[in-house]
Amino acid sequence: MSFELRGPTLSLRIPTEDDAEALLGLASDPEVTRWFSWGPYTDVAQPRRFLVGLEDERLRGEKLDLLAVHHERGPAGITGLYEFSVRDRRCVCGTWFGREFWGTGANRESKALLQHLAFAELGMHRFGSYSNPLNERSTRALIGVGLRHEGVLRGYHRHGDHHLDVNIFGLLRAEWESSALRAEFAGAISVVGSPPPTFVADP
Numbered sequence: 589m590s591f592e593l594r595g596p597t598l599s600l601r602i603p604t605e606d607d608a609e610a611l612l613g614l615a616s617d618p619e620v621t622r623w624f625s626w627g628p629y630t631d632v633a634q635p636r637r638f639l640v641g642l643e644d645e646r647l648r649g650e651k652l653d654l655l656a657v658h659h660e661r662g663p664a665g666i667t668g669l670y671e672f673s674v675r676d677r678r679c680v681c682g683t684w685f686g687r688e689f690w691g692t693g694a695n696r697e698s699k700a701l702l703q704h705l706a707f708a709e710l711g712m713h714r715f716g717s718y719s720n721p722l723n724e725r726s727t728r729a730l731i732g733v734g735l736r737h738e739g740v741l742r743g744y745h746r747h748g749d750h751h752l753d754v755n756i757f758g759l760l761r762a763e764w765e766s767s768a769l770r771a772e773f774a775g776a777i778s779v780v781g782s783p784p785p786t787f788v789a790d791p
């Protein structure tokens with residue numbers, strides 16, 4: 589199924605197994621995966637396994653991971669939505685980019701596209717996210733794209749043998765409608781195809 593969100597400098601699209609080499613190149617850097625319970629990638633079989641599993645996760649309505657592709661520089665990283673409750677009309681976002689894309693505005697544009705997807709295409713009411721309190725870069729980046737820091741969830745994320753605290757962030761539909769990020773990309777986002785139906789809330 590073809591589905592793509594296009595912005596001025598990058599697009600978000602459903603990745604395929606053919607993107608495994610690109611993901612290996614981007615996430616073989618330990619700085620990129622430092623805060624995650626996976627990685628860094630050392631072999632192309634690892635991103636391939638991740639990519640092959642995505643289709644089932646989409647069919648089950650669990651996770652909608654998209655590949656960010658810079659119009660000139662090619663694949664940049666993964667950003668997506670997960671922890672869906674279509675009943676409550678909420679989901680959370682997660683993102684990683686190759687280090688060469690940090691601080692370039694790619695994250696900001698990808699979040700404008702992802703928020704457009706969540707609110708305008710999927711009918712969500714709440715767009716959330718988490719960060720490790722020690723991951724100041726991610727925390728600042730989330731606040732910079734309009735999310736509000738709502739508190740700390742204690743012992744929320746299991747990472748190896750440890751249970752870590754996480755920051756919880758949220759952006760509600762009405763806040764998105766009047767947000768600076770939405771205004772910045774107004775008229776600059778186009779959507780090709782339809783999002784997978786399992787994620788779309790009833791009108």
Ligand SMILES: CC(C)(COP(=O)(O)OP(=O)(O)OC[C@H]1O[C@@H](n2cnc3c(N)ncnc32)[C@H](O)[C@@H]1OP(=O)(O)O)[C@@H](O)C(=O)NCCC(=O)NCCS
Binds near residue numbers: 621686718720725
């Ligand atoms: C998190 C990530 C997607 C953010 O993208 P980015 O392009 O690096 O972020 P941005 O440039 O949009 O914003 C980073 C913000 O952190 C600030 N920052 C940068 N380095 C920092 C540091 N060491 N400590 C604190 N703040 C820092 C920047 O100044 C900027 O804030 P500002 O807009 O208020 O100036 C990217 O860094 C990444 O892929 N990291 C690895 C994976 C990861 O940690 N994902 C998030 C898991 S929750």
